[in-house]
Amino acid sequence: MFSGRSGLDRRENRLSQALRARRRQGRETIDLTCANPTELGLTPAPELLATLADRAALRYRPEPRGLHRARCSVAELMSRDGPPVDPERIVLTASTSEAYGFLFKLLCDPGERVLIPRPSYPLFEHLCRLESVEPAPYPLRYDGHWYVDRAALAAAIDGRARALVMVHPNNPTGSYVCRDDLRYLAAAGPPLISDEVFAPYALERDANAAGSAREAEDRLAFTLHGLSKLAGLPQLKLSWICVSGPDAQVAEALGRLELIADAFLSVSTPVQLATPAIVEQHGQLQRRILERLRDNHGALRRACADSPCTLLRVEGGWSAVLRLPATMDDEAWSLQLLEQADVLVQPGYFYDFERGPFVVLSLLTEPTTWRAGIDRVFDAIEG
Ligand SMILES: Cc1ncc(COP(=O)(O)O)c(C=O)c1O
Incomplete structure (x- = not known):
């Protein structure tokens, strides 16, 4: 049944x-x-709650990729840590999990494979299975710092591998992908999905740590962030995908993502209206x-x-x-x-x-x- x-x-x-x-x-x-x-x-300060009570939320005017002001505020925030981000390349989602769901729908047909780091976030297995895609682990090794086992990754990549997930820094190893490994991952073939939700929390960041995956310009990449970690507010359910890479691929990806998001329209209006203030105060x-x-x-x-x-x-x-x-x-x-x-x-x-x-x-x-x-x-x- x-x-x-x-x-x-x-x-x-x-x-x-x-x-x-x-x-x-x-x-x-x-x-x-x-x-x-x-x-x-x-x-956070209780005053932050007031930002969720904007009267404009009484009207429902959905935009599949998210309200423009909210997208501008997260694009501006991301631009502080790297090259400028165009708000038109942002898609809002109601959690990072939903972002993964959208991206697996965008990139994979049932039975295809997503490369995921191991050890890493335990939810990947379920997120993949729920989209009828197969998680294909690639190992990270530790010798005082964590690095990608390139031979094992190369062996895991076959014609069915449609996306490569990196977590930067990774949960729970706390390791950033180093510059050399990012170049290798970007050249490996499949589009990158880079989960950077923990990026603001650097403790002993290695000098060789790479910047954001969105800086790998030749590769279609989807960088994930969200208020859950950025502002310590998981209950607000707001995350986003930033699409980067070659222009034609970015345009096609955004067009398709817009259709996927339009089928759900799951991000609530109050949180989108509050996002600029939350980003400013986080x-x-x-x-x-x-x-x-x-x-x-x-x-x-x-x-x-x-x-x-x-x-x-x-x-x-x-x-x-x-x-x-x-x-x-x-x-x-x-x-x-x-x-x-x-x-x-x-x-x-x-x-x-x-x-x-x-x-x-x-x-x-x-x-x-x-x-x-x-x-x-x-x-x-x-x-
Ligand atoms: C790697 C990783 N990505 C994303 C998240 C946050 O997910 P969400 O936005 O669905 O709360 C977590 C939470 O622990 C995580 O470990």
């Missing part, structure tokens, strides 16, 4: 089962995984988020210094990856930390890490919780 693509794996993993059981028993848990700023004391919250990330990163680095754990380099983003002693796998570690130290961390396998054991922590965690949580993690490991 149902489609094959909606038959995604819904089984609960062992960590979620254990967490649910603890909650039933009323046991407290120190959560080092939350990455929702609105739950972590990182909310700096203050962004600075607080950056400060939180830096402080938590510093505390974690100090805690790691004399421990059997290794903190992988964090160039940017909201996560930290810890390599733990190889006495058990990452799932067993996360279960043990939950049961014996009352601390919730994510096991690396959630993100398809190959070796390990790795656990992933949210650098956005509230500072007192963070210090208590990492103390418990290190006590448990050293014990």
